[in-house]
Amino acid sequence: MAAAPVVAKIVAEGAANSMKAWVLEEGGDLAKLAVKRVEIPTPAAGQLRVKVVTANTNPVDFKHASFGAVGAVFPAVFGCDGAGVVDAVGADVTAFKPGDRVHYFGNVFGAHGTYAEFAIADAHAVAPVPEGMDWATAGVVPCALWTAYEALFDRMHLRAGQTVFVAAGAGGVGHFAVQLAKHAGAKVITTASGDNVARLREQGYTVIDYRNEASLKDAILKATDGNGVDCALDCLGEEQAKDTIAAVAFGGQYTHIALTAPLPADAFFRGLTVHHVFTPGNVVRPDHGARFVAIAAKADALLVSGAVKPDVSQTYDFDGVKAALEAQVGGRVRGKQLIKISADSA
Template identity: 35%
Template structure:
């Protein structure tokens, strides 16, 4: 157990681009009852991180430390904690949105936010899973009720949520169609996608028909276009705002449903945000903490 009383975090005092992020030294927190102090080994970087960095979002004005996904080792447990002990490897997602703070050397988490890390995956892999996996599972499972034999179209299928959604859909026995740039098609086929569409060269509304479920991770015109590729009774599940009431009116008229539902060292968090800002990543971005 470390005797250090301070820790490094990635903080910001103002809203803005990746350049506002900086390494700071702050006092190390202590776990309260039913909380766990985790020595962070890796932390996921998600679109919600760079959006909050730029706009404040649910968090308002800085200062704050971002990060919700994490994987690490239990350093200390609070009173009443029986599920974990110091030395246990754990992973999870801090309560969203106000439980942020995993982009740091240590973080306090409620017991309910953590699970024992399987030995079959490392900390980087574990830190990449929670937010995107929960998003994809809730969208395809709880909302869309995706079933074996159904056809599912996943937009931005090589992205953070998308590449996990491909695997979940495949595991459920669905026929998976994904949109992505041509360079990512082999990656998607390796994950199990039966069909891949280069969105830069092909209009998906002309290439795809009779889809049961669309997972929209892009929003805007992609949401509206997705309505036109569905079978009667099909559903578009969007994880982003779709823009206007017209979207829902068109869904009703068509007889379909619409629902809203790389690794970097900790000190290089700004570089991870710069890459995330491009919107062209493959898979997840993760911060590693030595």
């Protein structure tokens, strides 16, 4: 008989060995996310328990709450990204010990996320917080920065002199991707709207104000003198995939991080190499762990050097988690939102 899935155990107020956490008892409605008392979890073999200091929001968080991830368990403590101090380790964990500073993108299918005093992380997908990185930075980079780095360099092997299109250059993944690409010596074309257009242009990017363009494809081709881009990173999904793919040069590369619809046939007929970066897959597959942590180390080093900087547009405390997720749903977030879970984040 298969073991019962691990879920967050809700307990009475004042119960021993308990903590406060943002919990959803069943998937399908973000409005039902609420603060509960839950039993402090015990790490299983291969896991760490982390005393959470900082966290942030990602689209996957509200999508999990609103639609329920396939294979997810409930009740569940929410929050995928986090940074904190190792509090306890399970059997077979040798790379970490209590007291270590770590950050990670957690298991979206699991029960003990980072919007809590303590969280559970799979040791194979955890990275040490490097010297010189503060808690605010450590808490906002895992999903967005590491996804951008994997897409550009692990998959497309972007190099100096190439032209790359990054969708949504002011967004979570996008704002890291444009900086990484520029640092690598690539010519960067991106999209934005409102105040973000001028902000990104001041930083040296070619910016397409998508709200003023009838055709994204034509705007990208115009920016490349009709040649198209060598590489494209699509952070938005099917609503613009067709136009983006059509603006990639013959034999170029296209990477998506959110596309669930079938790819346009044009990608095949024009000889494009297509990549799909699904960061949760790196977490649930232990055999991917070493590669994922190596990507994290390279990306983190660029942050510590100052070559890349997070744009933290909003900061919330623990009680503001739901408001932060609601802002993420509305698409009103520039860069990243920091959530200070504990007083240690000051």
